[in-house]
Amino acid sequence: MTCKTGDTVVLARGLIKRFGDFEAVRGINFEVRGGECFGLLGPNGAGKTSVVRMIYGFSPVTSGRLEVFGEDIGVKARSVKARIGVVSQEDNLDPELSVMENLLVYAGYFRINRDLAGERSREILEFMDLADKAGHVVESLSGGQKRRLTIGRALINRPDLMLLDEPTTGLDPYARHLVWQRLRKLKESGTTMILTTHYLEEASQLCDRLVIMNRGEVLEEGSPEELISRHVGREALELGSGAGLDQYLLEGMGELVKASRVLGEDLVIFTERGRELDRRISERAAELGIEIRRRGIRPANLEDVFLKLTGETLKGGREFTGGGSCD
Amino acid sequence: MIRGRQLPGGLTAGTDLCLPLALKVFYRNLLVFKKTWKANIMFNFVEPVLYLWAMGFGLGVYVSRINGLPYIDFLAPALIASSSMFSTTYEMTYDSFTRMAYKKTFHGMVATPVSLDDVVAGELLYGTFKGVLYGTVFLAVVAMFGLVKSPWALLVPLPLALMAMAFSILSMIWTSIAPNYDSFGYFFTLIITPMFLFSGVFFPVENLPPGVRLIPWFTPLYHAVEVIRSLVLGQVTRSLLADLAWLAIFILLTVRIPMVTVRKRLVQ
Numbered sequence: 001m002t003c004k005t006g007d008t009v010v011l012a013r014g015l016i017k018r019f020g021d022f023e024a025v026r027g028i029n030f031e032v033r034g035g036e037c038f039g040l041l042g043p044n045g046a047g048k049t050s051v052v053r054m055i056y057g058f059s060p061v062t063s064g065r066l067e068v069f070g071e072d073i074g075v076k077a078r079s080v081k082a083r084i085g086v087v088s089q090e091d092n093l094d095p096e097l098s099v100m101e102n103l104l105v106y107a108g109y110f111r112i113n114r115d116l117a118g119e120r121s122r123e124i125l126e127f128m129d130l131a132d133k134a135g136h137v138v139e140s141l142s143g144g145q146k147r148r149l150t151i152g153r154a155l156i157n158r159p160d161l162m163l164l165d166e167p168t169t170g171l172d173p174y175a176r177h178l179v180w181q182r183l184r185k186l187k188e189s190g191t192t193m194i195l196t197t198h199y200l201e202e203a204s205q206l207c208d209r210l211v212i213m214n215r216g217e218v219l220e221e222g223s224p225e226e227l228i229s230r231h232v233g234r235e236a237l238e239l240g241s242g243a244g245l246d247q248y249l250l251e252g253m254g255e256l257v258k259a260s261r262v263l264g265e266d267l268v269i270f271t272e273r274g275r276e277l278d279r280r281i282s283e284r285a286a287e288l289g290i291e292i293r294r295r296g297i298r299p300a301n302l303e304d305v306f307l308k309l310t311g312e313t314l315k316g317g318r319e320f321t322g323g324g325s326c327d
Numbered sequence: 328m329i330r331g332r333q334l335p336g337g338l339t340a341g342t343d344l345c346l347p348l349a350l351k352v353f354y355r356n357l358l359v360f361k362k363t364w365k366a367n368i369m370f371n372f373v374e375p376v377l378y379l380w381a382m383g384f385g386l387g388v389y390v391s392r393i394n395g396l397p398y399i400d401f402l403a404p405a406l407i408a409s410s411s412m413f414s415t416t417y418e419m420t421y422d423s424f425t426r427m428a429y430k431k432t433f434h435g436m437v438a439t440p441v442s443l444d445d446v447v448a449g450e451l452l453y454g455t456f457k458g459v460l461y462g463t464v465f466l467a468v469v470a471m472f473g474l475v476k477s478p479w480a481l482l483v484p485l486p487l488a489l490m491a492m493a494f495s496i497l498s499m500i501w502t503s504i505a506p507n508y509d510s511f512g513y514f515f516t517l518i519i520t521p522m523f524l525f526s527g528v529f530f531p532v533e534n535l536p537p538g539v540r541l542i543p544w545f546t547p548l549y550h551a552v553e554v555i556r557s558l559v560l561g562q563v564t565r566s567l568l569a570d571l572a573w574l575a576i577f578i579l580l581t582v583r584i585p586m587v588t589v590r591k592r593l594v595q
């Protein structure tokens with residue numbers, strides 16, 4: 001039953017979700033293809049969970065079109081859900097039951113027979129590195145182990161599509177890396193995934209393509225590399241001076257500067273050629289008699305794309321001020 | 328896929344119900360119950376003993392015969408019903424609320440082919456199961472005290488099941504609209520406790536003032552008490568069929584309500 005690579009698995013056209021008067025998802029479009037890991041990247045409140053809940057039919061679509069495996073989830077809920085694995089943002093394991101029982105009970109909801117369920121559960125525990133915890137009560141697991149179990153539980157029906165809503169939020173860096181490893185393996189095995197996150201690192205490590213969401217809207221779409229090179233170039237040059245750096249430091253730099261943002265007293269400049277830009281700026285600063293106290297070149301990332309598009313950080317809040325973008 | 332309309336009696340017409348999946352939900356609760364059932368049943372065994380001692384042998388000394396019976400003979404069968412009612416209502420209020428609002432168990436289930444109606448149906452079945460189990464344990468204690476007078480008592484689980492289902496439904500409706508745990512205090516104070524006191528458990532409803540004498544007839548507990556008392560005492564008459572029918576009709580008329588109200592609460 002697996003989807004062929006490249007087939008459309010989820011299609012959203014003009015998708016809207018309203019809660020009363022509040023529009024949480026404001027007419028978005030996207031398409032997820034078989035075999036890819038598709039990301040919804042955006043800060044809290046962007047509408048990611050609302051989208052995910054519509055995909056597995058928990059939350060009704062207010063208007064617009066949403067097809068999952070070519071079907072309307074509102075009409076074919078059971079057969080569509082039988083092919084999906086959901087890892088929801090909040091934990092909903094059965095805390096009183098053992099790790100193994102959690103998997104077996106969940107298998108029952110898919111009407112998988114006992115033998116097969118047992119066999120798959122053991123495989124899943126092995127894969128999720130939880131085999132030695134099979135008999136433990138879920139309450140006794142760490143946060144990272146619970147998350148891995150939740151992901152494993154979503155695999156019990158061998159889903160054609162996995163929905164992962166902020167799978168590593170709240171985990172420490174080590175636990176997060178363990179989860180990423182597993183997800184990467186799943187991806188390699190060809191599982192189609194939709195992953196929501198507000199961690200740029202997670203999105204760039206795992207997603208083949210993603211949409212950047214903010215306040216219910218899709219701002220951009222593409223692969224992480226595409227988005228970065230389209231909007232901010234390869235590198236970010238960060239300059240600091242006690243006095244506050246000015247845009248006119250950048251005059252005459254032409255194509256070298258793809259975009260720039262003022263962050264407090266710092267200036268962040270996005271460019272394809274960091275070293276050259278750095279040298280030219282130093283010369284100009286010397287001419288103008290401006291002292292640059294700190295300087296650093298780092299690879300540009302998705303966070304920079306989000307900043308450039310919204311003037312806000314992914315963690316929410318307007319850390320960038322006066323954002324004079326000059327592209 | 329088994330749809331509602333294939334089930335008998337139009338009981339669930341217009342719902343999205345698949346009985347095998349509802350049974351999986353029931354089974355999940357049963358599995359959790361099995362972890363603690365020994366302690367639970369033990370307490371459940373102790374409680375009726377205490378009740379029978381205090382109410383029957385203690386209070387009974389001061390109460391003259393009721394309807395020609397020693398007070399304990401009158402009281403004990405009714406306590407079977409009320410004990411069953413309490414176990415069902417506690418399960419379907421505090422415990423269901425915990426599953427729904429805190430553990431997000433319902434959310435986890437409906438991410439699978441299970442529908443929300445299946446979840447509610449599974450919960451109702453489980454509430455019914457608990458009521459029947461605890462009522463039957465109470466019956467066993469009553470029998471140990473030598474208070475069972477007739478083999479008709481073997482039929483007690485039937486009225487227990489109908490009554491427990493009725494209370495599962497009522498409790499589930501309240502749970503689905505309850506903002507928090509505190510609100511269950513109102514449910515017990517305003518609905519369950521008055522039923523316990525005035526539905527013929529402790530004294531015949533004929534003793535109520537004329538104006539309110541009819542009120543118990545509208546409660547599930549009253550009808551269950553009538554049937555169970557008659558079975559235990561071996562005073563079986565045709566009128567019991569009317570009580571059973573009352574309970575069955577109550578279930579038929581109300582069973583869809585919690586499915587609607589739970590949906591309303593969870594699906595946004």
Ligand SMILES: Nc1ncnc2c1ncn2[C@@H]1O[C@H](COP(=O)(O)OP(=O)(O)O)[C@@H](O)[C@H]1O
Nearest residue numbers: 019022024043044045046047048049050051595
């Ligand atoms: N049930 C609801 N009722 C009202 N508003 C809601 C509800 N669920 C989400 N929202 C609002 O919709 C917006 C998007 O929420 P959500 O989809 O959870 O975002 P994200 O998952 O990206 O953090 C938020 O402003 C949130 O407050």
Ligand SMILES: [Mg+2]
Nearest residue numbers: 048049089166
């Ligand atoms: Mg969310």
